[in-house]
Amino acid sequence: MDLDGAALTVTAGRRSSATLLLAALPITFIGVLFLYPVATIVWTGLAPDGRLDLSPVLRVVSDPAILRVVWFTVWQATVSTVLTLLLGLPAAYVVARLDFPGRKLLRAAVTVPFVLPTVVVASAFLSLLGPRSPLNDLAVRIAGEGAPQLSLHHTVWAILLAHVFFNYAVVVRTVGGLWAHLDPRTEEAAQVLGAGRVRTFLEVTLPALRPAISAAAAIVFLFTFTSFGVVLILGGPRLATIEVEIHRFTAQLLDLPTASALALVQLLFVVGALVVYGRLQRRGPSRQRLRSAADVARPPRGARQRAFLAANLIVMLVLLALPLAVLVERSLATGSGYGLDLYRTLGESRRASILAVSPWEAVRNSVVFGTVATVVAVTVGGAAAWVVTRSRGVAARLLDGVLMLPLGISAVTVGFGFLISLDRPPLDLRASPLLVPLAQAVVATPFVVRILVPVLGAVDERLREAAAVMGARPRQVWREIDLPIVGRALLVAAGFAFAISVGEFGATVFIARANLPTLPIAIFRLLGQPGAVNFGQAMAMSTILMVLTATVITAIERVRVGTVGEF
Amino acid sequence: MHLLHTPVRSPKRLVAVVAMTLLATACGGEPTGTDASPSGSTPAPTGTTAAEPTATPTEAVTVTVVTHDSFNISEEVIDAFEAESGITLELLASGDAGSMVNQAILTAGNPQGDVLFGVDNTFLSRALDAELFLPYESPELGAVDPELVLDDEHRVTPIDVGDVCLNYDREVLADDEVPTSLEELVPFADQLVVENPATSSPGLAFLLATVETFGEDGYLDFWQQLADGGVTVADGWEDAYYGQFSGGAGEGDNPLVVSYASSPPAEVYFADPRPDEAPTGVIEASCFRQIEFAGILQGTEYEAEAQQVIDWMLSPSFQEDIPLNMFVFPARTGVTLPDVFVEHATLPSDPIELDFRQIGEHREEWVEAWTSTVLR
Secondary structure: OOHHHOOOOOOHHHHHHHHHHHHHHHHHHHHHHHHHHHHHHHHHHHOOOOOOOOHHHHHHHOOHHHHHHHHHHHHHHHHHHHHHHHHHHHHHHHHHHEOOOOHHHHHHHOOHHHHOOHHHHHHHHHHHHOOOOHHHHHHHHHHOOOOOOOOOOOOHHHHHHHHHHHHHHHHHHHHHHHHOOEOHHHHHHHHHOOOOHHHHHHHHHHHHHHHHHHHHHHHHHHHHHOOOHHHHHHHOOOOOOHHHHHHHHHHHOOOHHHHHHHHHHHHHHHHHHHHHHHHHHHHOOOOOOEOOHHHHOEOOOHHHHHHHHHHHHHHHHHHHHHHHHHHHHHHHEOOOOEOOHHHHHHHOOOOOEOOOOOHHHHHHHHHHHHHHHHHHHHHHHHHHHHHHHHOOOHHHHHHHHHHHHHHHOOHHHHHHHHHHHOOOOOOOOOOOOOHHHHHHHHHHHHHHHHHHHHHHHHOOHHHHHHHHHOOOOHHHHHHHHHHHHHHHHHHHHHHHHHHHHHHOOOOHHHHOEOOOOOHHHHHHHHOOOOOHHHHHHHHHHHHHHHHHHHHHHHHHHHHHHHHOOOO | OOOOOOOOOOHHHHHHHHHHHHHHHHHHHOOOOOOOOOOOOOOOOOOOOOOOOOOOOOOOEEEEEEEOOOOOOEHHHHHHHHHHHOEEEEEEEOOOHHHHHHHHHHOOOOOOOOEEEEEEOOOHHHHHHOOOEEOOOOHHHHHEOHHHOOOOOOOOEEEEEEEEEEEEEOOOOOOOOOOOOOHHHHHHHHHEEEEOOOOOHHHHHHHHHHHHHHHHHHHHHHHHHHHHHOOEEEOOHHHHHHHHEOOOOOOOOEOEEEEEOOHHHHHHHOOOOOOOOOOEEEEEEEEEEEEEEEEEEOOOOOHHHHHHHHHHHHOHHHHHHHHHHHOOEEOEOOOOOOHHHHHHOOOOOOOEOOOHHHHHHHHHHHHHHHHHHHOO
């Protein structure tokens, strides 16, 4: 990524051509790897003999069973988003503003759920929320027989809880990333002028955070709107989202007209959500003074702050740590106690068959694919974020919206679209191992853009102007003003992109080579056969995935201290 | 706020270079190197001048086998074939069996690979109607149980056979307590987990077993009784077996589940330490036969090599390798079975069977009727 070329104070002509050049990158990327395949498959469905036939769309929107699915999809996504924001915002404050031992580790740890394959998380939730839950045993032990028993499996509550579990990190990190840089003096000033805590929060802090909050809300909404595995496993067959139906009509029934009509309905809602989000964004982001995170965080002061910190830690413990602990516990169970047997047997596969990959091989594949995907996503997303924040025209807003679409469009639509659109030279990507990281990058890019735009947009233009007036060259302005502030966001974005790539399953399962499985694919394969060893090894592999993610994210955050931490 | 001069390197370009190098190693390091040339499967319809349409005999040919994601075979069996034939095998897993067939239909004429493995009798007619395959009668077919050869034109070749059966948890239900027929299953409805036939291959097989047993007029009544009795429906095998079933490695509380005839030997084989007796049992009267086929994809450039791959899949070494890797039985007769199969596996002699053409004609209709009866 070479943002140096995007000069700031040079002539308008050079500036706009540089912007155009930068814009070409994300446009090409998203056009070839997303818009073209999706358009091809939808067109195949709606114009089987070359003539557009919209009757499947009419049939779909007048089918009461499908309308129920649409209603449920919108309902569960909205409730999931609100719940995630309610629980995630306090936690964003905690990791952004309070300095306490283990804070960095915590920030990395909350991201772990986000990358775990749904099938693994669902199995952890199953045992926590199902009839044989250890929580039920506990209730009986405390209150005796007849104690209230938890059985949320195949209910909407299981879906909502799992959605909060998965997306908590999106809110904590997207909002926390901006919160860590807000100048607390503005809030202090408001309080000096007589505003109470609540009023200060509502009138000073909240408006300043609005770009990040609306970005997080948009991502969570789109993610849960297209939820697949969670709904399938935890919701059971009676609760279906549009995504589940698209998958059924495409992969199982090959009824492309209906699938395409459903894809258009899905697109309609996604665009609607993006328009609302765009409105919210345009009221901000207000230019504001941003500070280095290190200057902002303070140790908790007073009983109230300590209680607030404790309350948040308890939420994380119950919501995030408990399901993860279940996974780790099972990976260590050996039938007669606890030990590392399952990890040891992972290395020495019983037979050298093609599916039995050693964990290290899967880790290597995941890391290589994830690294490439991260570089691609940060490059493309960085260029896009720069263009979006620098030019405020309709075209830039459109680009911003289009880049969000991959989050809201069914993975199976994209996957099947790949098959029939990228199948001829020069774009015969079907046979290329590059397809895996590229597909992962398509999913990760929206996150990079969303994390970078609020921060880039909030850099005070006057700082840049001042530096330019003092004789700094554009390159220097970028280096001295933007990079220190944006650098942290870039690293957050890279960490997230990596996490998404490493955990990506929906698209990867369609295109992964049998001999280059990633960790989630290897876990999925282990769960495909009966037997206690297979199940236990899947849990051990999941634990390895958790540790890998947490390690990489912690390492990335450490880089920050060395290069752009202090100014 | 003041600005200090912070020495900032330019790490981004370096990262990009490192990543690209990594990528190059990752792709180039693979023996197959498919990225370099348009893969052998692509017929290159637009006359691109650079692409060589056929491989010269001295050049190593790569044959791509499209499979479902539970295809599995030993590395040594693959290595031996590659060494002997000079053919390089590329394995492309593309989702579950149904999704794989649909992808093949969508890309008919310009296939992703040369050979497709894993279409079974529940999806066979869809694949044959779409004219996916080139006919080939393998000389090895003589050693195969003739009952498994369903297509007279030999567009597909049977490779393995397995049954979808009800499994029960032997810790909860004694061997003489379990239902011995599908009719007797009704009182057990609230202890039974089935998969949704719209999303799961064993679920579809079990639905077909009930259609064959009770007839087109009677199967919905049976399902209505199961639904009224409180049968649990899961969307996939993983949730049904690990999440809802109480036997073996399952964590649920239902002692009856739709799984495979080979699940008990798998429970023994994948246990540490291995028990003498399987923790689960199979109700033979419920078993529905699934035969898996392989076929040469129309549009391949390497038909002769693809035929060699089909022969190899029927060869004794491949067939002997099937049980412990895919937990199904070999199609070839006279193949030595592993001990764990001999002791714990059953291949019912008289399974429930339904003509694949009839399945093809009514599959969607039956699944739709099932959905209305059981789920709505």
